[in-house]
Amino acid sequence: MSKHNGFINFASELPPAEPVADRIKHSKEFTSSYPTQKIVNQASRCMDCGVPFCHNGCPLGNIIPEFNDAVYRQDWLDAYNILSLTNNFPEFTGRICPAPCESSCVLGINQNPVVIEAIEKHIIENAFNQGYVKAQIPENRTTYKVAVIGSGPAGLAAAAELNQLGHNVVVFEKNKKIGGLLRYGIPDFKLEKEIIDRRIALLQEEGIVFNCETLVGKNVLIDDLMRDYDAIVLCGGCEEPRDLVLSGRMLHGVHFAMDYLIQHNKIIGNESFTQAPITAKNKNVIIIGSGDTASDCIGTANRQGAKSIVQIGLSAKPPLTRTADMLWPTDPKLYKVTSSHEEGCERKWELLTKGFMGDTSGNLTGVVVNDVQWDYLNKKAQFVEKLNSEKIILCDLAIIAVGFSNPIFEGMLEDCGVELNALGNIQTNALNYQTSIPKIFAAGDMRRGQSLVVWAIKEGRDCALAVNKFLSEIK
Numbered sequence: 222m223s224k225h226n227g228f229i230n231f232a233s234e235l236p237p238a239e240p241v242a243d244r245i246k247h248s249k250e251f252t253s254s255y256p257t258q259k260i261v262n263q264a265s266r267c268m269d270c271g272v273p274f275c276h277n278g279c280p281l282g283n284i285i286p287e288f289n290d291a292v293y294r295q296d297w298l299d300a301y302n303i304l305s306l307t308n309n310f311p312e313f314t315g316r317i318c319p320a321p322c323e324s325s326c327v328l329g330i331n332q333n334p335v336v337i338e339a340i341e342k343h344i345i346e347n348a349f350n351q352g353y354v355k356a357q358i359p360e361n362r363t364t365y366k367v368a369v370i371g372s373g374p375a376g377l378a379a380a381a382e383l384n385q386l387g388h389n390v391v392v393f394e395k396n397k398k399i400g401g402l403l404r405y406g407i408p409d410f411k412l413e414k415e416i417i418d419r420r421i422a423l424l425q426e427e428g429i430v431f432n433c434e435t436l437v438g439k440n441v442l443i444d445d446l447m448r449d450y451d452a453i454v455l456c457g458g459c460e461e462p463r464d465l466v467l468s469g470r471m472l473h474g475v476h477f478a479m480d481y482l483i484q485h486n487k488i489i490g491n492e493s494f495t496q497a498p499i500t501a502k503n504k505n506v507i508i509i510g511s512g513d514t515a516s517d518c519i520g521t522a523n524r525q526g527a528k529s530i531v532q533i534g535l536s537a538k539p540p541l542t543r544t545a546d547m548l549w550p551t552d553p554k555l556y557k558v559t560s561s562h563e564e565g566c567e568r569k570w571e572l573l574t575k576g577f578m579g580d581t582s583g584n585l586t587g588v589v590v591n592d593v594q595w596d597y598l599n600k601k602a603q604f605v606e607k608l609n610s611e612k613i614i615l616c617d618l619a620i621i622a623v624g625f626s627n628p629i630f631e632g633m634l635e636d637c638g639v640e641l642n643a644l645g646n647i648q649t650n651a652l653n654y655q656t657s658i659p660k661i662f663a664a665g666d667m668r669r670g671q672s673l674v675v676w677a678i679k680e681g682r683d684c685a686l687a688v689n690k691f692l693s694e695i696k
């Protein structure tokens with residue numbers, strides 16, 4: 222690192238964000254970029270540690286001190302080249318990654334860590350603006366054909382890498398547009414869809430073929446793909462939502478988070494849909510769940526003009542700082558205030574949802590909850606319901622955002638007969654992403670269960686190498 226005392230001279234600083242009152246009037250991104258000197262100062266806070274724990278904290282193994290140094294030297298091309306060595310899509314992770322790298326930054330032991338994610342976004346956006354990001358068209362092509370099912374970050378990363386290796390890649394996607402949860406789950410205020418389109422245009426120019434509105438298992442059969450392709454990569458995500466099978470679940474006004482978010486994303490993307498519209502406008506809304514999906518529902522409901530929003534979670538409120546069982550450099554589970562929380566909602570913890578109440582017309586009027594208390598029993602966190610604590614929280618829209626259990630089995634997985642693990646995700650050889658059927662590989666949420674974009678990219682990249690090895694050994 223060219224500079225060694227940036228962390229003494231400069232406090233950590235994020236780029237400015239639009240005030241809440243303004244940003245909830247639209248669905249666009251609301252953080253601006255740093256002026257050049259500010260980003261240089263932020264990069265100079267990196268200590269270029271002898272053992273850079275951030276490398277390990279990042280699932281992709283991003284070479285963070287080196288790109289920080291390049292930013293400090295204002296060698297933007299070098300910074301981009303270093304970043305793109307390990308990450309196919311820094312424009313996604315630079316916006317929406319929870320940044321486990323920052324949790325393992327050594328500076329984070331007693332100061333705010335280096336703002337690695339914001340630096341990553343700056344490097345890649347600058348690279349696009351300067352014209353450094355160009356389609357890399359492979360010079361030589363093999364005769365091998367690979368079908369990638371699913372166009373989320375795992376499928377896109379696998380396709381990008383296999384294409385660079387010269388193979389002929391076709392991506393099959395059931396939705397109208399490419400991107401998986403990047404497009405239909407994550408709202409525009411976190412990731413505008415033009416950012417995805419910009420990357421897809423490059424991947425197309427590089428030679429990848431995208432077949433949209435093609436549900437494998439229905440519009441195209443797995444047997445056909447087995448016949449026509451040399452390898453198949455399953456990247457269909459973990460799409461089965463966890464339900465709350467409780468009394469009143471079928472009342473009008475109780476919905477899964479993804480049904481709600483997909484619709485809103487389609488509205489913003491000018492796509493039509495056939496289901497009855499779900500809107501939070503002028504409604505008292507309850508969001509059940511405490512993860513990223515729940516947070517995205519809060520941001521969406523605020524933009525739709527909800528009257529009130531209450532988020533309820535079963536877990537206890539997480540601690541504000543690391544505890545003895547979350548020591549540095551692990552990625553701790555701390556209390557998090559997301560940009561959507563900042564925009565307004567009441568947060569309630571340790572509440573078990575017991576059922577949904579409705580009126581005589583079948584419309585939701587409230588959610589029935591019980592207080593719980595968490596304890597460690599036999600070294601395992603378990604809750605007990607508190608006696609006589611049942612109450613009703615009034616609402617006219619309840620969104621269930623309690624996670625996803627497994628990939629959809631009917632259709633493609635049922636037909637291809639790959640082995641599943643105990644959780645219902647695809648079982649693969651831990652080393653090479655190969656399923657129980659040698660020609661079929663799997664990566665991303667479909668293999669590891671619901672996870673993160675950064676893990677999906679990592680799995681797609683590693684899986685591509687495994688497929689390449691498999692192809693190179695075909696007699």
Ligand SMILES: Cc1cc2nc3c(=O)[nH]c(=O)nc-3n(C[C@H](O)[C@H](O)[C@H](O)COP(=O)(O)OP(=O)(O)OC[C@H]3O[C@@H](n4cnc5c(N)ncnc54)[C@H](O)[C@@H]3O)c2cc1C
Nearest residue numbers: 371373374375395401402437457458665666672673674677
């Ligand atoms: C609302 C929400 C918000 C999130 N926010 C964040 C965040 O801020 N940061 C973060 O890191 N992670 C976030 N995540 C998690 C992240 O989006 C996922 O871990 C990641 O997208 C998984 O990538 P994937 O490629 O494995 O699957 P997906 O993104 O789910 O893509 C799978 C694709 O496969 C397609 N498909 C499935 N079956 C078939 C078939 N039979 N034929 C054709 N196509 C098929 C689907 O249509 C889909 O496009 C969020 C998740 C949700 C639900």
